Amino acid sequence: MRTYTNVKDLGNLKSAVEEALEIKKNRFAYKHLGENKTLLMVFFNSSLRTRLSTQKAGMNLGMNTMVLDINQGAWKLETERGVIMDGDKSEHILEAIPVMGNYCDIIGVRAFALFENKEDDYQEKILNQFIQYSGKPVFSMEAATGHPLQAFADLITIEEYKKSARPKVVMTWAPHPKALPQAVPNSFADFMNEAEVDFVITHPEGYELDSKFVRGAKVEYNQDKALAGADFVYAKNWAAYADPDYGKILSKDRSWTVTTEKMALTNNAYFMHCLPVRRNMIVSDDVIESPQSIVIQEAANREISAQTVIKRMLENL
Ligand code: CP
Numbered sequence: 164m165r166t167y168t169n170v171k172d173l174g175n176l177k178s179a180v181e182e183a184l185e186i187k188k189n190r191f192a193y194k195h196l197g198e199n200k201t202l203l204m205v206f207f208n209s210s211l212r213t214r215l216s217t218q219k220a221g222m223n224l225g226m227n228t229m230v231l232d233i234n235q236g237a238w239k240l241e242t243e244r245g246v247i248m249d250g251d252k253s254e255h256i257l258e259a260i261p262v263m264g265n266y267c268d269i270i271g272v273r274a275f276a277l278f279e280n281k282e283d284d285y286q287e288k289i290l291n292q293f294i295q296y297s298g299k300p301v302f303s304m305e306a307a308t309g310h311p312l313q314a315f316a317d318l319i320t321i322e323e324y325k326k327s328a329r330p331k332v333v334m335t336w337a338p339h340p341k342a343l344p345q346a347v348p349n350s351f352a353d354f355m356n357e358a359e360v361d362f363v364i365t366h367p368e369g370y371e372l373d374s375k376f377v378r379g380a381k382v383e384y385n386q387d388k389a390l391a392g393a394d395f396v397y398a399k400n401w402a403a404y405a406d407p408d409y410g411k412i413l414s415k416d417r418s419w420t421v422t423t424e425k426m427a428l429t430n431n432a433y434f435m436h437c438l439p440v441r442r443n444m445i446v447s448d449d450v451i452e453s454p455q456s457i458v459i460q461e462a463a464n465r466e467i468s469a470q471t472v473i474k475r476m477l478e479n480l
Contacts (some may be wrong), residue, residue, distance in 0.1 A: 197226035278410030336366035339400035365389035
């Protein structure tokens with residue numbers, strides 16, 4: 164594996180999940196693969212889970228790990244070609260990336276959508292420059308349009324908790340005070356559309372996601388109808404994707420918050436969220452603290468999804 168940006172990079176998804184569950188049983192079995200190899204994690208944005216779980220995954224595989232926070236302690240990077248660099252940005256990304264590539268064997272990149280220009284965001288300009296100019300295998304640690312390590316961990320978690328061969332999985336939009344990118348819901352849809360699940364997306368009108376990710380999924384605008392009989396409820400906020408509202412907040416309607424009453428409509432569903440989560444905006448205290456909440460187990464599987472991806476990259480060096 165040279166790149167990991169979407170579900171297709173995993174090849175056969177069932178095999179990838181089986182491999183991940185094997186790794187989980189003995190996460191130090193492949194320590195030899197990473198001997199004298201270095202993982203560089205580059206963050207343009209904040210993180211708790213991705214930073215710790217990916218670093219742990221690299222260490223499980225015997226790698227040395229380095230973390231660079233671009234906006235704290237590194238030179239500010241210019242990302243546009245042709246700009247006269249007379250402002251506060253000291254270095255161009257076209258020099259910085261190949262320099263970084265020289266110091267490591269595998270690179271993880273986190274670079275969120277900026278919401279300044281939809282085309283720039285959806286072209287994944289920063290992630291793709293790392294792929295093009297680093298000379299090293301590159302994986303996404305959440306980019307502008309996808310968070311495939313999160314979605315892989317989500318699928319592993321569903322596989323562990325499902326009670327039927329083909330569970331009903333509902334991804335519901337929920338309110339949030341800030342405009343959030345579509346990366347997590349895009350990748351979750353990307354994975355669920357390839358998994359053995361009945362997948363439903365529910366959101367208020369105006370929050371339609373890119374059809375490239377929604378594909379054949381059922382979209383239901385009535386949240387109560389969507390939740391009926393659900394085995395898993397995956398809550399997430401995202402800002403509008405469609406023009407002319409790209410990046411805007413269209414609603415903060417708290418009737419979409421996942422509450423005990425909403426969960427009562429389901430088939431005793433498990434509650435999932437990628438975290439961090441705003442309590443009593445996205446989900447009520449009662450639901451996230453209930454026995455049906457598997458958000459901590461889901462976060463724990465981030466180590467496993469990262470380790471599976473990095474292992475495959477090490478095997479291909
Ligand atoms: N879910 C997730 O990616 O968490 P962090 O933003 O804390 O890394």
